[in-house]
Amino acid sequence: MQKLVVIGAGMASGRVLEHLFEAEAPYEVTLFNAEPRGNYNRIMLSPVLSGEKSFAEIVTHGDAWYDEHAVTCRFGEKVTAIDRARKVVVGENGAVPYDKLLIATGSAPFIIPLPGHDLPGVVAYRDLEDTNAMIEASAKPGSRAVVIGGGLLGLEAAAGLRLRGMDVTVLHLMGHLMERQLDEAAGYLLKQDLEKRGIDVMLNASTKAIEGDGKVERVVLEDGTVLEADIVCMAVGIRPAGQIGADAGLECGKAIKVDAHMRTSDPDIFAVGECVEFDGNLFGLVAPLYDQARVVAKTLRGEDDVFTMRELSTKLKVTGCDLFSAGDFAQGEGREDIVFRDPARGIYKRLVIEDDRLVGAVLYGDTADGNWFFGLIKDETCIEEMRDTLIYGPAFQGGGAAGQDPLAAVAALPPEAEICGCNGICKNQIVDAIGAGANTLETLRAQTKASASCGTCTGLVEQLLAVTLGDSFETGGAKPVCGCTELTHEDVRRLIKARALRSQTAVWQELGWLTVNGCPSCRPAINFYLLAEWPLDYQDDAQSRFVNERNHANIQKDGTYSVMPRMWGGMTSADELLAIATAAKKYDAAVKVTGGQRIDLLGIEKDDLPAIWADLNAAGMVSGHAYSKGLRTVKTCVGTDWCRFGTQDSTGLGIKLEKKLWGSWTPHKVKMGVSGCPRNCAEATCKDVGVICVDSGYQIGVAGAAGMDLRETKRLVDVATEDEVIEWTTAFVQLYRENAKYLDRPYKWVDKVGLDWVKDVLSDPAERAALNERFEISQSVYRKDPWAERATEPEARKFQPLADLTMEPAE
Amino acid sequence: MTWTDVGALSDIPLRGARTVKTASGCVAIFRTGEEELFATSAICAHKRGPLAEGMVHGRKVTCPLHSWTYSLETGEAQGADKGSIATYPVKYEEGRVLLKLGALAEQAAA
Numbered sequence: 059m060q061k062l063v064v065i066g067a068g069m070a071s072g073r074v075l076e077h078l079f080e081a082e083a084p085y086e087v088t089l090f091n092a093e094p095r096g097n098y099n100r101i102m103l104s105p106v107l108s109g110e111k112s113f114a115e116i117v118t119h120g121d122a123w124y125d126e127h128a129v130t131c132r133f134g135e136k137v138t139a140i141d142r143a144r145k146v147v148v149g150e151n152g153a154v155p156y157d158k159l160l161i162a163t164g165s166a167p168f169i170i171p172l173p174g175h176d177l178p179g180v181v182a183y184r185d186l187e188d189t190n191a192m193i194e195a196s197a198k199p200g201s202r203a204v205v206i207g208g209g210l211l212g213l214e215a216a217a218g219l220r221l222r223g224m225d226v227t228v229l230h231l232m233g234h235l236m237e238r239q240l241d242e243a244a245g246y247l248l249k250q251d252l253e254k255r256g257i258d259v260m261l262n263a264s265t266k267a268i269e270g271d272g273k274v275e276r277v278v279l280e281d282g283t284v285l286e287a288d289i290v291c292m293a294v295g296i297r298p299a300g301q302i303g304a305d306a307g308l309e310c311g312k313a314i315k316v317d318a319h320m321r322t323s324d325p326d327i328f329a330v331g332e333c334v335e336f337d338g339n340l341f342g343l344v345a346p347l348y349d350q351a352r353v354v355a356k357t358l359r360g361e362d363d364v365f366t367m368r369e370l371s372t373k374l375k376v377t378g379c380d381l382f383s384a385g386d387f388a389q390g391e392g393r394e395d396i397v398f399r400d401p402a403r404g405i406y407k408r409l410v411i412e413d414d415r416l417v418g419a420v421l422y423g424d425t426a427d428g429n430w431f432f433g434l435i436k437d438e439t440c441i442e443e444m445r446d447t448l449i450y451g452p453a454f455q456g457g458g459a460a461g462q463d464p465l466a467a468v469a470a471l472p473p474e475a476e477i478c479g480c481n482g483i484c485k486n487q488i489v490d491a492i493g494a495g496a497n498t499l500e501t502l503r504a505q506t507k508a509s510a511s512c513g514t515c516t517g518l519v520e521q522l523l524a525v526t527l528g529d530s531f532e533t534g535g536a537k538p539v540c541g542c543t544e545l546t547h548e549d550v551r552r553l554i555k556a557r558a559l560r561s562q563t564a565v566w567q568e569l570g571w572l573t574v575n576g577c578p579s580c581r582p583a584i585n586f587y588l589l590a591e592w593p594l595d596y597q598d599d600a601q602s603r604f605v606n607e608r609n610h611a612n613i614q615k616d617g618t619y620s621v622m623p624r625m626w627g628g629m630t631s632a633d634e635l636l637a638i639a640t641a642a643k644k645y646d647a648a649v650k651v652t653g654g655q656r657i658d659l660l661g662i663e664k665d666d667l668p669a670i671w672a673d674l675n676a677a678g679m680v681s682g683h684a685y686s687k688g689l690r691t692v693k694t695c696v697g698t699d700w701c702r703f704g705t706q707d708s709t710g711l712g713i714k715l716e717k718k719l720w721g722s723w724t725p726h727k728v729k730m731g732v733s734g735c736p737r738n739c740a741e742a743t744c745k746d747v748g749v750i751c752v753d754s755g756y757q758i759g760v761a762g763a764a765g766m767d768l769r770e771t772k773r774l775v776d777v778a779t780e781d782e783v784i785e786w787t788t789a790f791v792q793l794y795r796e797n798a799k800y801l802d803r804p805y806k807w808v809d810k811v812g813l814d815w816v817k818d819v820l821s822d823p824a825e826r827a828a829l830n831e832r833f834e835i836s837q838s839v840y841r842k843d844p845w846a847e848r849a850t851e852p853e854a855r856k857f858q859p860l861a862d863l864t865m866e867p868a869e
Numbered sequence: 870m871t872w873t874d875v876g877a878l879s880d881i882p883l884r885g886a887r888t889v890k891t892a893s894g895c896v897a898i899f900r901t902g903e904e905e906l907f908a909t910s911a912i913c914a915h916k917r918g919p920l921a922e923g924m925v926h927g928r929k930v931t932c933p934l935h936s937w938t939y940s941l942e943t944g945e946a947q948g949a950d951k952g953s954i955a956t957y958p959v960k961y962e963e964g965r966v967l968l969k970l971g972a973l974a975e976q977a978a979a
C-alpha cells in the first residue's frame with residue numbers, strides 16, 4: 059500500500075476519497091484538517107445559519123466512514139510545511155511521510171484591512187465557527203448585523219441572519235447586487251425582494267472603519283453614515299489558500315498550478331479544489347471541483363482522464379429569491395439580447411445570443427426554465443429555428459406553428475392565459491371584447507383595462523388584436539420614445555410618477571425596456587424625468603448626459619471647450635471684466651460677446667477647465683449654464699436705471715429672475731427677457747418667457763421662439779408687482795418641467811397642451827403656490843454652482859487623463 | 870509584454886470613460902459594466918472627436934461631435950457610417966486597471 063497524505067478535509071478532497079475507496083485503490087490515507095472536524099457540505103452552512111438545517115444534517119462523512127476506510131484523521135491540526143526532499147508533511151503535532159500528496163486547502167476569506175477589522179465580532183463566512191458566531195450574536199434580542207459584501211455569500215448570510223430576527227444591513231460597494239452573476243435589472247429585483255424581507259441594502263457603500271470599545275459596536279462609511287452593529291460579517295471574496303504549496307517551491311500563480319491531470323510541478327504532489335489554478339482559471343463553485351476530484355482520483359489510480367473547463371451556472375440559496383445566471387451575459391458586437399419583463403409578477407429574463415447560439419442567460423423571478431437554457435448554452439445548440447419564442451421556454455418549442463412566429467405563439471396561448479398582469483385579464487376576455495366590437499387598442503383598454511395600467515403588455519394585446527382581426531388591424535398611434543420601448547414620452551412621465559419609479563433601473567424593469575440600459579436617445583430623457591420628479595431621491599447621472607452637460611462647458615469642433623460665466627441680467631463690472639481678461643490671457647482663449655448678453659471664452663483645453671473655473675469663481679462668477687437644458691440668460695435692457703422711457707426696473711427684475719431660476723434643469727433650454735417698456739430692447743417678445751414693463755405693472759408673455767422657429771410670445775397674464783412676476787414665472791417653469799416632453803422648448807409644449815390649459819392651471823393661487831414650492835425643493839439641490847463643485851479635488855482630477863504614460867518606454 | 874497599471878477601476882465612471890496619454894497616442898478606457906473594460910483609440914475616425922466624452926450604452930460609444938457609434942469590442946463604426954478605431958488589450962485585477970502598452974507601440978509602428 060502506498061501512503062497518501064491529504065491536506066484539507068473539504069468538499070473537494072471528500073469527493074476524491076469517495077472515488078478512491080469506491081475503486082478500492084491501494085492507498086493508506088492520512089487526512090489533515092485545520093478545522094476540528096471532518097468533511098461536511100460547506101455550501102449548506104447557509105441553511106444552518108438560517109435555522110432550516112442542523113449541522114449534523116450537513117456532515118458528509120462521519121466517524122464510522124473514516125474508520126471503515128482506515129483513514130488516519132488528524133482533525134484540528136494544521137499542516138505547517140511540506141518537505142519535498144524528505145517526502146514528509148509536517149503537521150502541528152508531528153510529521154508524516156508520503157508517497158503521494160494531495161493538497162486540498164480550499165481558500166481563505168478575504169478580510170479588508172479596515173481600521174477595526176480585527177475587533178471581536180468581525181467574522182467572515184467560511185466555516186462552522188463563523189456560522190456559530192453569527193447564530194450566537196443573533197440570540198440577543200434587538201441585535202443588529204452589518205454584512206459587508208452583496209455577493210452570493212453576503213446575501214445568504216444576510217438572509218440567514220434576518221430569519222434569525224436580526225436587523226440586517228448589507229453594504230455593497232458596487233451599483234447593483236451580485237454584479238458578477240447578475241445584470242442591473244436582475245440586481246434591482248433582487249434588492250427589492252430582499253428589502254421586502256426587511257433587509258436594508260445600501261449600494262455604492264464604501265466602508266471606512268469598524269469601531270467599538272473592545273468589540274464591534276458600529277460601522278462607519280466613507281460618506282459619514284454610521285450604522286450600529288453587534289456583529290459584522292465580511293463577505294467580500296476569497297483568496298486561494300495555496301501558500302503551503304508556494305512555500306514548498308511548487309509552481310504557483312495566484313494559486314497552485316496544476317495540469318489537466320491535477321498534477322502540480324512535482325509529479326508526486328497533486329492539488330484539487332479552490333487552492334488550484336488551472337490554465338489561468340481560479341475556482342469558487344463546487345461543480346468544477348467535483349470534476350477535478352474525479353480526475354485526480356483516476357490519476358492516482360493510474361487511469362487517464364483530463365479536466366476541462368465548462369460552463370457554470372449560479373443560484374442563490376435564499377428561499378423566495380429565485381434567480382439563475384449562466385454563461386456570459388455581457389452585451390456585445392454580434393450579440394443580441396432577448397429581454398422579457400413581466401413587471402406585475404417581478405419577472406425578468408434575458409437571453410444573450412451570438413451566432414445563433416445561446417451564450418448567456420439571466421433569469422429572475424421565474425427560473426423554471428434555467429436548466430433548459432443552461433443545457434442550450436453547454437451544448438451550443440443552434441437556436442435559429444426557435445429564436446422568436448426561445449424566451450418562452452421549452453413549452454413553446456417542439457414543432458407546430460407556435461415554434462416559428464410570435465403571432466402564432468400568441469394564437470396558441472390557452473384561453474385562460476393571463477395577458478395583463480396588472481389587471482388580471484386573460485386571453486379569452488380580450489378575445490371576447492374584440493368579438494364584441496372593441497377593435498382598437500384604446501377601446502380595448504377602456505372596456506377590459508388590459509394594458510391600461512403599466513402598459514408593458516401592450517405588445518401582446520396588439521398581437522391578440524392582429525391575430526383576432528387579421529389584416530383589418532393596424533398597430534400604430536403615438537410615437538414611442540425610441541426603439542428601446544413602445545411607450546411614449548408622456549406615458550413614461552406619467553408612469554414614473556404613478557408607480558413611484560425612482561431609479562433608471564426601476565424604469566427599465568417596471569416599464570419593460572427592451573434594451574439593457576437604454577440608448578443615447580432615451581437615457582438623457584429618463585434621467586431628466588427622474589430628477590424632475592424626485593429631486594431629493596434621485597441622483598443626477600452624469601453618464602446619461604451629453605458631453606456639454608457632463609463637463610459643464612460647450613465642446614467645440616476641435617475638442618476644446620468654451621467657458622461662459624453668468625452675467626446676471628447682462629450686468630457686469632470692471633472687476634469681472636478684469637478677471638475675464640486675465641483668464642482669457644492665461645488660458646489663451648478667444649473672446650466673443652454672445653447674443654445672450656455675456657462673454658464667451660473659447661478654445662479652453664479640457665484639462666484647464668477646473669483651473670479657469672477656480673479663477674472665475676475667485677472673482678465671484680459662476681457657471682452661465684450656456685451648455686444646459688436649463689435656464690440660460692435673462693436678457694434685460696437698462697430700464698428705469700438709465701433710460702428716459704423706462705417704466706420699471708427691468709434690469710433689477712431680470713437679475714432677480716435669473717438668481718431665482720439658475721441651475722434648474724428643464725426639458726430644453728429656457729431663455730427669458732425683461733424689457734423696460736414696449737419698445738422692447740431686450741427682445742422679450744421672442745423668449746420662452748418675456749416680460750414687458752408698463753406703467754401699470756408687468757405683462758408676462760410665454761412660448762416665444764427665435765431659433766429654428768420664429769414665434770411671438772402669447773400673453774399669460776398682467777400683474778402689478780415684481781413679486782407676482784417671479785411667482786408666475788416660477789410656476790410656469792415648474793409646470794413646464796413637470797409636464798413637457800424632453801427636448802420640447804416651451805412653445806412646442808404649449809402648442810400641445812394649449813395655452814388655455816396653462817392659464818387655467820396657473821390662475822389658481824393654490825396651484826401656483828404648490829408649483830413654486832416644488833420648484834424650491836428641487837432648487838435646494840440644484841441651485842449650486844457646478845463649476846465650484848468641480849474646481850477642487852477630488853472632482854478636478856477627473857478632468858485630467860487617468861494616466862500620462864508619454865514618458866514610459868513602449869516595449 | 871507587460872501590463873501597465875494606469876489607475877483604479879473606481880476612477881473610471883460606470884458607463885463612462887477616461888483617457889490615458891501614451892507615447893503612441895491617446896487611449897480611451899471605457900467601463901461598460903461594473904467590471905467590464907474596453908480600450909480604444911480616443912479619437913473618432915470621422916473628424917477626430919474625443920470619444921471618451923461620448924455616451925456609453927451597451928458595449929458601444931457614441932461620439933459627442935456627430936454621433937458616430939462604435940462597437941467597443943471590434944472598433945467598427947455601426948450603421949451607415951464606415952470607419953474604425955483601434956482597440957487595445959485592457960483588464961482589471963484587484964481593482965486596478967491594466968493596459969498592455971506593447972500592443973499600442975506595435976500598432977503605431979505597423
Ligand code: SRM
Binds near residue numbers: 656766767
Ligand atoms: C454662443 C452663442 C452664439 C453667440 O456667439 O452669440 C450660441 C452658440 C450656440 N448655440 Fe445658440 N448661441 C447663442 C445664442 C442663441 C440665441 C439668441 C439668444 O439666446 O438670445 C438663439 C435664438 C433664441 C432661441 O433660443 O429661441 C439661439 C438658438 C440656438 C438653437 C435653436 C434653438 C431652438 O429651439 O430653435 C440651437 C440648437 C439647439 O439648442 O438644439 C443653438 C445651439 C447653440 C450651440 C450650443 C450649438 C452646439 O450644440 O454646439 C452653440 C454653441 C457654440 C459653442 O461652441 O459655444 N442655439 N442661440 C449664443 C450664446 C448666448 C448665451 O450667452 O448663452
Ligand SMILES: Cc1cc2nc3c(=O)[nH]c(=O)nc-3n(C[C@H](O)[C@H](O)[C@H](O)COP(=O)(O)OP(=O)(O)OC[C@H]3O[C@@H](n4cnc5c(N)ncnc54)[C@H](O)[C@@H]3O)c2cc1C
Binds near residue numbers: 136332
Ligand atoms: C456559506 C457558503 C455557501 C456556499 N454556497 C455555494 C453554493 O451554493 N454553490 C457552490 O457551488 N459553492 C458554494 N460555496 C463554495 C463551496 O463551498 C466551495 O467552492 C468549496 O467548499 C471548496 O472546496 P475545497 O475542498 O476546495 O475547499 P474547502 O471546502 O474550503 O476545504 C478546505 C479545507 O482545508 C482546510 N485547510 C486549509 N489549510 C489547511 C492546512 N494548512 N492544514 C490543514 N487543513 C487546512 C480548511 O480548514 C478546510 O476545511 C459556498 C461556500 C460557503 C462558505
Ligand code: SF4
Ligand atoms: S448660429 Fe449655428 S453656427 Fe452660429 S453659434 Fe449658433 S449653432 Fe453655431
Ligand code: FES
Binds near residue numbers: 914915937
Ligand atoms: S468626429 Fe466623431 S462623429 Fe464626427
